[in-house]
Amino acid sequence: MQASEDRIEAEIALLKPDDHFEVLPENMAAIEWFISTDDLYIWNGPVCVGLDVKAVRDDAILSGRKTTPDDYNKLRLLGQVYADELTKKMLRAKHD
Numbered sequence: 612m613q614a615s616e617d618r619i620e621a622e623i624a625l626l627k628p629d630d631h632f633e634v635l636p637e638n639m640a641a642i643e644w645f646i647s648t649d650d651l652y653i654w655n656g657p658v659c660v661g662l663d664v665k666a667v668r669d670d671a672i673l674s675g676r677k678t679t680p681d682d683y684n685k686l687r688l689l690g691q692v693y694a695d696e697l698t699k700k701m702l703r704a705k706h707d
Contacts, residue, residue, distance in 0.1 A: 641685035644676065645693075648686070652694060657701040662690040 614622075634642050651667050653660040667686070671678055 638685060640678070641682045641689065644671075644678065644682060644686050645689040648690065652690075652697070657698070657705055659694040659697040659701070661694040662687070 648662060648667060648670075651663050651670060653663045664687075670676075
């Protein structure tokens with residue numbers, strides 16, 4: 612998780628759309644939760660601020676999702692990385 616930007620970009624460049632990856636069983640609940648949060652991000656113009664944690668909490672309660680503090684911490688990490696990448700993509704597109 613402490614890879615340099617250059618290393619991350621190099622790894623991303625190697626991926627093909629049909630590449631498969633393994634999700635460890637202990638991370639599956641957080642990954643499934645993350646996938647369901649695509650409409651729960653806060654935006655400030657072209658900048659993705661991050662997950663709306665109150666909306667995430669309310670969604671989890673109202674949907675009956677069983678969560679753990681560990682799953683939540685993993686979701687927050689995934690959400691932060693995703694928000695940063697969305698912002699980078701939006702800002703690049705704005706400058707193109």
